[in-house]
């Protein structure tokens with residue numbers, strides 16, 4: 075069992091929000107053991123824990139909010155933090171949306187590595203699944219099964235000859251995350267980008283922070299991997315699983331899933347406490363995420 079980690083020193087990144095199109099500035103600061111990942115909303119002073127009961131509007135991005143304060147597009151940053159095993163960090167944000175930077179998690183990985191990773195004196199608690207949990211939404215589904223580490227089997231299928239069916243299977247470690255997952259950028263289809271812009275969304279979207287696909291070609295330049303699309307879905311999944319509060323030991327299989335289904339899986343896990351156990355230094359452990367029994371979610375099947 076590894077110890078908890080934080081960063082060595084504060085670091086800062088500036089950019090624009092993908093959806094607001096407005097400037098945004100973010101500082102990551104070291105935090106003590108058992109602190110977790112907390113966002114500080116610069117304009118209102120509200121502190122928002124990165125937990126699923128604060129998650130909102132999950133169709134195209136993950137937003138967390140408390141009261142009138144909300145922070146959008148947290149998933150790529152959370153993915154980098156979880157991917158590199160950073161457990162405790164204080165995130166101060168001005169602008170209401172995490173900068174989109176290049177649309178991947180690689181700039182956040184570089185930011186964390188620039189800050190340095192500091193091992194702390196207490197072991198990390200992990201949430202170990204003991205029984206499978208599955209969530210469906212029509213033909214889309216996601217299933218988590220017991221496993222010693224975090225394994226992912228992700229499949230996507232789009233009615234587009236360039237994307238088509240893609241599948242990524244792998245064990246997630248900081249090394250594999252850095253190399254295989256973090257560089258994969260967010261993507262969109264040209265027709266959807268036009269629609270989102272007409273709805274006042276994706277205002278900050280451009281060919282420099284999003285892989286844009288027309289019917290038969292990528293119009294935003296070279297892909298970083300032939301299967302960059304499915305790798306980005308894995309990146310998003312790891313970020314959304316960070317809303318569980320503790321790292322999860324499970325084998326997760328996802329079929330045509332997205333943010334809403336990722337969050338539904340997190341809620342289903344929390345709503346079925348007989349399906350998992352916390353592993354580690356129990357004397358220190360308190361699961362502070364409220365049970366999400368009354369949350370709306372697609373049909374849940376635990377078996």
Ligand SMILES: [Zn+2]
Pocket residue numbers: 149150260306310
């Ligand atoms: Zn994404």
